[in-house]
Amino acid sequence: MPIVTASAPAKVNLWLGVGAPGRDGYHPLATVFHALNLEAKVRAETIEPGAGIRITVEGEGADSVPTDASNLAWRAAEAVSKLANVSADVHLHLIKSIPVAGGMAGGSADAAAALVACDALWNTGLSRSDLIGLGATLGSDVPFALHGGTAIGTGRGDRLTPVLGRGEYHWVLAFAEGGLSTPAVYAELDRLRGEDVASPSIPDGLMSALRAGDPLALGGELGNDLEPAALSLRPNLGLLIEDGLDAGALGAQISGSGPTCVFLAKSREHALDLAARLSGTGNCRTVATASGPAAGARIVG
Numbered sequence: 001m002p003i004v005t006a007s008a009p010a011k012v013n014l015w016l017g018v019g020a021p022g023r024d025g026y027h028p029l030a031t032v033f034h035a036l037n038l039e040a041k042v043r044a045e046t047i048e049p050g051a052g053i054r055i056t057v058e059g060e061g062a063d064s065v066p067t068d069a070s071n072l073a074w075r076a077a078e079a080v081s082k083l084a085n086v087s088a089d090v091h092l093h094l095i096k097s098i099p100v101a102g103g104m105a106g107g108s109a110d111a112a113a114a115l116v117a118c119d120a121l122w123n124t125g126l127s128r129s130d131l132i133g134l135g136a137t138l139g140s141d142v143p144f145a146l147h148g149g150t151a152i153g154t155g156r157g158d159r160l161t162p163v164l165g166r167g168e169y170h171w172v173l174a175f176a177e178g179g180l181s182t183p184a185v186y187a188e189l190d191r192l193r194g195e196d197v198a199s200p201s202i203p204d205g206l207m208s209a210l211r212a213g214d215p216l217a218l219g220g221e222l223g224n225d226l227e228p229a230a231l232s233l234r235p236n237l238g239l240l241i242e243d244g245l246d247a248g249a250l251g252a253q254i255s256g257s258g259p260t261c262v263f264l265a266k267s268r269e270h271a272l273d274l275a276a277r278l279s280g281t282g283n284c285r286t287v288a289t290a291s292g293p294a295a296g297a298r299i300v301g
């Protein structure tokens, strides 16, 4: 039976500006996404006609991942099959290395990889922009997992404009125990901020740091409006961020809605050194290093 494997990257938000919620409950964003070479993989294999969709999972947090229609990868396969008018008889095997509910768009990366894998498996020939359109119906972060690189996201974060920056950036990721619910973090932000909320925008300094490829300048420009809300729900994360800054990180913040914390290093070697120091603090479950910008979802086998 035919098999296709696709991968998709984790993301960090170099900047995450959040406006007041609209009537649909979603918050308008002005964000800068950055894809990392920490990747989700999905192996899609054709199974007998009429068998439907089957999901199995291995890796990071596999036990807590649903294997039914509530899994975004399932919905991705269903969406491609409907658009291409083929029967969705497919076994999706998810190989997870991005933490579940960690603020790094792990579920969205699974969905993006599933979209690309099913498109290839069924020879549907959808364009990248068709897939991005489908991705936006699944979740706000799915389009960027397809796009990759560094990009400005507006709307719900699903309207993307590529950023033509320079250089490679080296990161340390500190994974906290357990996840944080994205809707709960947005709700906490609304509670903390009250009514008067300005429209979000992206600082010029961040864009010039990216154009110059200057990690030192970028470190000083990172920002995340969701951070106070994530810290309010998980105050211990503040200690982790301080640990990283004390250990010489150029910048440190919560990734997306958390609880993963990300630290910008000067170089690959510095990232390894920072990772070793952070893993000794006892304030996080595990650490990893990664670099970006990384490619968007693609076929790898």
Ligand code: C5P
Pocket (backbone or CB within 6 Å): 025, 026, 027, 028, 029, 138, 139, 140, 141, 155, 156, 157, 182, 183, 186
């Ligand atoms: O789009 P997605 O399903 O990933 O969003 C998950 C939840 O995060 C939404 O239900 C909403 O509560 C919150 N969200 C938001 N504003 C955004 C993106 C997500 O309020 N721009």
